[in-house]
Amino acid sequence: MEKFLNFVSQFKELIVFLALVIISLSLISLDDVSKIGGFRTVVIGTVGWFQRLFAWIPNPGALESENRAIRELNIQLSEEVMRMREALHENQRLRKMLELKEKTTEDLVIAEVVGKSTVQLRNYITIDKGRNSGIDYGMSVRTDAGLVGIVIGLTDNFSLVELILNRNVRIACRFQRTGINGIITWEGGEHLLVKNIPQSFDVAVGDVIETSNYSNRYPNYIPIGKVINVEADKGSLFKKILVEPYANFNSLDQVFVVRYIPDRERIELLKEMEESLRIKLGQAGR
């Protein structure tokens, strides 16, 4: 007994360290990134309130970037207005001819960005609309330009949005021109990355990338960005495609929450399949 006590006393720091590491690892294995319990909901509300206190501090870099973006957008829009007018007339005529139903528009909720946080390559924004405005977990957030992120935390008056500039995020995407499907990720910086697209596939600079219907988190056809560079991934058979997001993350002031939740039945089905595969793999391992 004395020997044991001596041993504990001699290595107490190491024993405490190992115990705390084991507790931490147990917590990691229990939790999930997107799970937000009751306490965290209170935290989101408090942090949102705190961030609103500092929302008045101007960010010169963001303002300059916003001005530049607005000027460019202005030129594009004026050109587009002309084309749209022509397209509208043509569209109305064609719709009448084909007796197509008017496409239902997305149900959008406009929200102000009251805070931004960047923690270890995870970017979040807090918006001033929550459960009271009909927002729910898993709803997508976008600007007029493109996809911004997804709601992962909720209180009555605030929502926490995980931006697509987040190292946890992987989005099923689609190249609009060719219909090629891929997965878009972010590894830091201002651009997104599409990997694992074979060299033989047709991808060109300027191609528009949008959310794919393979995604079980985001609605279809929300623009994500455009291809700005395509290069061969050294030592592999795939291309490395750099994508510039359409949404300007430096100057997010207002965003739209798309009141659309992906089909829960489909998600349940996928979960069931994953679970059964895990059980089978476990049995095979034994």
Added chain:
Amino acid sequence: MKVIYSNEHKKQKRTIRFIYYTIIALLISILQVSILEFISVSSITPDFLIILIVWIALVEGRLWILFAAFIYGIIFDFLSNDLMGMNALTKTIVAFVAGLFYKEAKSDIQLSSLRFPLIVLICSIVHNLVYFLFYFNPSGASYINMILINGLASSLYTTVFSIFPMFMSVFRNR
């Protein structure tokens, strides 16, 4: 005149100091998740908790800081919406590494010299090596790229901010 404190009195003083440290850690965590955006460069932010943990480890010793770092990590996990236990693990490891540099009665020399930012840099690199290891698979990103570009940049940024407490200690010693 030298004042000799009893063991009980020393313990009491240490407990009060740890309450102060915990309040500072809580404030730092809130700042870290709410207004740190203003000093982020390409999503790279400094980690002020690492600086605080290294500071406490060099002043208070190894054993206490392990518990404190674990608690600060848990608090930060709650506030930052991170994977529960993630920061508890990495901050405990930081405390352990920082504790290896602890030298009794020499904390002032360590805090007011360039040794302090160097220890912060080492601890920060160890922190990021462990931290990004857990996100290697989920993000599908290259671990080496993550560490070289983001991990190292974040460590250097944290080290830059550790110079301020070092100067604070230099002026206090004068």
